Amino acid sequence: MLHLNIASFRDESPLLREASLSLALQEFSKLASLERPQLFKADETIYSEEDPASFVYQVSVGIVRTVLVTGDGKRAVRGFHVPLEIFGIESGPLCSSSAEAVCDTYLFRIERKRLERLATDDTAVARLVLSWLLFNKDQVSRRLVLLARGHAVEKLAYFLLDLASRVGVSQRLEISMGRSDIGDYLGLSSETVSRTFTTLRERGFIALDGRYVLLLDRQSLTALARW
Amino acid sequence: MLHLNIASFRDESPLLREASLSLALQEFSKLASLERPQLFKADETIYSEEDPASFVYQVSVGIVRTVLVTGDGKRAVRGFHVPLEIFGIESGPLCSSSAEAVCDTYLFRIERKRLERLATDDTAVARLVLSWLLFNKDQVSRRLVLLARGHAVEKLAYFLLDLASRVGVSQRLEISMGRSDIGDYLGLSSETVSRTFTTLRERGFIALDGRYVLLLDRQSLTALARW
């Protein structure tokens, strides 16, 4: 039987929760079928809406976006997924959104059935999945509030800080996704995203350097994003 | 040891998933401490943000709202919870929002520690919690997209249909919460909620009768809410 070596996660202390979750996620790839992570090229589709939900994925390198499209062509990005993060966990038998690689991306993959079996056998696996879902729930809640009530600058400040913290960057943040992706993630048009980048730059909160964003004034950004 | 009598939930078929979840939720109250459900009067606080998260609740009768308030007084309703629904499951040691009774409400309550113990012993309990979280995730995702991109009429149509389906009503829906609550839930001002009710009424999609809403044209409402 496959075991996760995550003692720190078993005896979890509240204060270490997030750190231990991150640790545990590093072990997750060991559950994957004994393959190397699989490459998806930029904009390649990983799965589509309504596909049978047979696999759960973990990002190794790169970024993934999960996308919903409506009948009349409107698009929404449900989430971006950075290294260590898990996606593809569905409640029903079918995928509730599609998933695409934002840039060249390597993914670990585990059969849903297999994960379910492992979770039954190994409490640590079950806890990991549960903790991940709960963590996600908090994330989504935060975004929910911001989408409902925040203005463009607040949304973008949140986006930058959130992404930076998730990829573990403090200053120089690579933005692989296009303005439309960001817009569809934050409920803004790509033009507004663009203008808002400009606004933040003019205020001296950030600097733009190609596909990189420099977070010059985290304090002010945090003040904007703090909801 | 306490067991849930939810065979149908153990041998879950995809098509019956939602029905079986609902069935399983009906058994949830049996886990609660052997008290009667507890009454909270309208607008009474059940717990506040930052309180230790010691209990998980299930609505027996009534409606609960979970609320976030920001430093500068802005308010957001994270969710409404109707009978059978569970709330108060937190990822950290503290409550991430406050909870208040919308109207007179009866709640079952179970100690968090106890639920965690039960979930370890009884796979069905663990699955119930997991299924509930996944179900919730789908719900929230749907709302997320709507908040990001939907217009007022679409948001309100969604709100009405969603609430109706959750309380199991097809025509005559009781709206216990005020316009501000609905607004803070959908990311609208109370005035806009009011105006939008009027719009839907003028279009003949709904009728207003005191605190009740009659869903006259579900088809059109669905067309609006379908995102």
Place this chain on the structure above:
DNA sequence: CGCTCGATTGATAGTGATCAATCCGAGTGG
């Protein structure tokens, strides 16, 4: 070097927020 696609900037219109003024209904006290 010209092409192409995304990003940026500009001009305008639409939607909802905000401020403000009734309206309405339930509860209260005479």
Place this chain on the structure above:
DNA sequence: CCACTCGGATTGATCACTATCAATCGAGCG
């Protein structure tokens, strides 16, 4: 039973923010 009161709901007028349409820019690439 009825006038009174109070808070939420509705309606109105105006303003701010962002979507949309359109033009230009700019970098990567054949």
